[in-house]
Amino acid sequence: MLLIDCPYCKEMRPEVEFSHAGEAHIDRPADPSSLSDEEWESFLFLRSNRAGICFERWYHIHGCGRYFNAVRNNVSEKFILTYPAGQKRPSDAQIKGALS
């Protein structure tokens, strides 16, 4: 079971308290009615899905009830960083720093 560090509760809690909520940092379109079919496809369906470092949303459903983001290696399943929703996507340097 994954152990997840909730950035609001500031506690390491077991995975069963959390609900995975998809890829992080996908911005809602500012002007939805102006979007083409290709842009809708990209927003709704197309995902990075790379092996290695991934950015994802988690929902502390049986805890504080809040959403946050995480950087995780989806091959080793190790969490690298967790941070509150709304915060900017961590830079490569920040991820490297967290790994070392």
Place this chain on the structure above:
Amino acid sequence: MSHFSLPSLVANALGSNKGWTKQWAKPEPKANYDVIIVGAGGHGLAAAYYLAKEHNITNVAVLEKGWLGGGNTARNTTIIRSSYLRDESARLYDHALGLWEGLAQEINYNLMFSQRGAMALAHTVHDVQALKRRIYANRLNGIDGEWLSPQQAKAFCPPLNISTDARYPVLGAGLQRRGGVARHDGIAWGFARAASARGVHIIENCAVTGINRAPDGSVTGVETTRGTIGAKKIALSTAGNSSMLLDMAGIRTPIECFSLQALVSEPIEPIFPCVALSNSVHAYISQSDKGELVIGAGTEQYFSYSQRGPLHSVEHTVAAICEMFPIFTRLRMMRNWGGTVDVTPDRSPILGLTPVPGLYINAGWGTGGFKATPGAGHLLAFTIANNVPHDISAPFSLKRFQTGNLIDEAAAASVAH
């Protein structure tokens, strides 16, 4: 390649089984092929076989990064059925089931294909309504399906607990008698042997690291760990790595990867005569010819390429099995494992052309691709040979995520399966 038959079995038994020949060749890769298929799982090997058999294209290489049939072909729970709700899915999966039915004879290989029936259990009023609707939809599509009362379900599958004081009482079941199981390795080995006999090159330990393109964008070949190999047509059949491969051609995909776990019990005497699936209690089970109960459930909740999963999901699955079949409560579980599955937004596969000329895709089969093995290969071979999708697979294009013509099987499939 020697033909398998009763006389060959007797002759080899008398010769201490020293006369068997290798079932497929292991050639060195050539510099060029007409078609390259990436991924020597059941689907890829089936495509190679049907290319050779039905389209007379034999200058084909199947490239595999590991060993033949070592990915999801080796990791699934071998359930076969075609009881899907949507018309498009029903046609697709029933096409595959139709091919399964004559396949062992056709490729002269024992696939241990057993149509013992796939039974989906209903535990709530909503389950009953959804399952009956699916049976009626199946019948309209010419697919067999019947509704069983709890007593009939118990008669069909004696270990089932139908007592009314169960936590999730059985209210009935939907049965497809043509459903069943097959030997997972058998289908990969059988297709490999049949394709190799027709001249297809199967090249293991050959990971694709790049897709080469001409100035006009069309494919010219692949870079691999065993050098550059040229081809005008390349098909990707790499479940669990589809996004990574398509990324090499600059194509973003509507696919996300998750781990799916399965487990087997210690082997026991034959006790479980069918395949049973339950959406509500969340597990599926059958018994292999070796005697092990083969058990699985849904995917893990988070993205993963790790081919493993946490133990609490296994515990949840086993709890569901014990709930439905209390007779197994004291059975020991022997081993568990995971595979990486490609999941699409509508839980239907992607089979067809890509925006890159000469590049074809067979991906996104999610948690239920095994049942489609011969069908997916057959349709992919047609698509490669004719450069147009087959009628049956046309609705499953990559384009549907742009046009919005999704084929929503998320709720209709049993246990996301």
